[in-house]
Structure formats: C-alpha cells, structure tokens
Amino acid sequence: MEHKIIVAGIGPGAKEYVIPMAMQAINEAKVLVGGTRALNEFSHQGQKTFAIKADISAVMDFIKVELNDNDVVVMVSGDPGYYSLLSALRKNFPLENIKVIPGLSSMQTAFAKIALPWQEASLLSFHGRVPSDEDLKYYPGRIIGMLTDNKFNSNAIATYLIARGWDKNARAYICSRLSYPDEKIVSLSLDEAQTKACASHCVMIVEG
Missing domain, CATH: 3.30.950.10 (Tetrapyrrole methylase, C-terminal domain)
Incomplete structure (x- = not known):
C-alpha cells in the first residue's frame, strides 16, 4: 500500500484552534473524510468527500478503495489520540500507513x-x-x-x-x-x- 491515511486532529471546533500542519493536509487533500460538520467547515470544491456516520465499516471500506489512488485525510475532532476514529483505523490498516497529526482536544x-x-x-x-x-x-x-x-x-x-x-x-x-x-x-x-x-x-x- 503506497498511499497513507493522514489522521488530522481539528481541535475543539473553531478553525483558529487547528494547527497549521493539519490545516495544510486538509487543504491539499484530494480525498477528505470527516463528520458532516467538519466537511461543511473545511472541505472545498474538487475534493472527494465521505461523511463519517454510524456505519464505521462503510467508512473503512471507502478508505480502502480510495487508498489505491490517493492519500486519504481523515479529520477527527479534538486530538486523534483521545476517543477518536484512530482506534478503528489501527484495527483495519497497517500502522506504517497511518500518519497522525495531533490536535487540541476539548x-x-x-x-x-x-x-x-x-x-x-x-x-x-x-x-x-x-x-x-x-x-x-x-x-x-x-x-x-x-x-x-x-x-x-x-x-x-x-x-x-x-x-x-x-x-x-x-x-x-x-x-x-x-x-x-x-x-x-x-x-x-x-x-x-x-x-x-x-x-x-x-x-x-x-x-x-
């Protein structure tokens, strides 16, 4: 698997609380995954997006397909290391293909x-x-x-x-x-x- 999953922490909510590295990854993403609110706030025209909802297996399936052609940026609220989708990603993908950008947790x-x-x-x-x-x-x-x-x-x-x-x-x-x-x-x-x-x-x- 050549492409990576970039898990970007987007902080407690406001854009000012997102660290520059995470914002850069989000802005440059060709494929962007996140909650509906986050996608409305951060996504832009030309990006392929997928909203995280109750069906986590559907999220994992989408990411697996997209990794064939592109890196996938996954936005999670707060910090990825604190009660986020990172746990599920670790169970479904090799650790060497996961890059984590920390964020400010609530x-x-x-x-x-x-x-x-x-x-x-x-x-x-x-x-x-x-x-x-x-x-x-x-x-x-x-x-x-x-x-x-x-x-x-x-x-x-x-x-x-x-x-x-x-x-x-x-x-x-x-x-x-x-x-x-x-x-x-x-x-x-x-x-x-x-x-x-x-x-x-x-x-x-x-x-x-």
Missing part, C-alpha cells in the same frame, strides 16, 4: 480555559460509557476531567459522583461550546451542579 482546551494544570488529573469519559467506581474514587485534591453525553450530562454526573463519596463542596467546571463565540464556562460546587447549568456533550472538570 479536554486540553477546557483545562487551559480554567488555568488548571492537568498533569495529575484523571481523564475519563461518560460519553457512551460509564467509568468504574474505582476510577471515580474520591480523595481530597483529586482532579478528574470527563466527557459528557445526553444521558450523563453535567447534572447527572454531579449526582453520580456525590453518590460515590465525592465532597459536595468540590469545585466543578462545566465547559461547553469550547472555542466557539458562544463558549460557556460555569464554576460552581458539585452540589450546585446537580441542578444548575445543565450541559451535555461538554467537558466537566471536578477538583476535589
């Missing part, structure tokens, strides 16, 4: 927005999954960053953590629409987060 962006170092934080996800109770264990000073979804929104996660021993006075940050003009970051106690500032598909950071 998690990294959220920590930056609240000026909180994240080298000792636990990074978890409630997006389509539930962390184990062991992973959610509370101790004073612990920091966790979490991806949310519709079921486990910020209200539900606050209640879930308190039920598992988290201090009600722990500081919670609810970070939604990161990098967009309507970005919103709310800081409140974990107790208050049970009923206020509900947000889904966002980043929630809790500082014990």
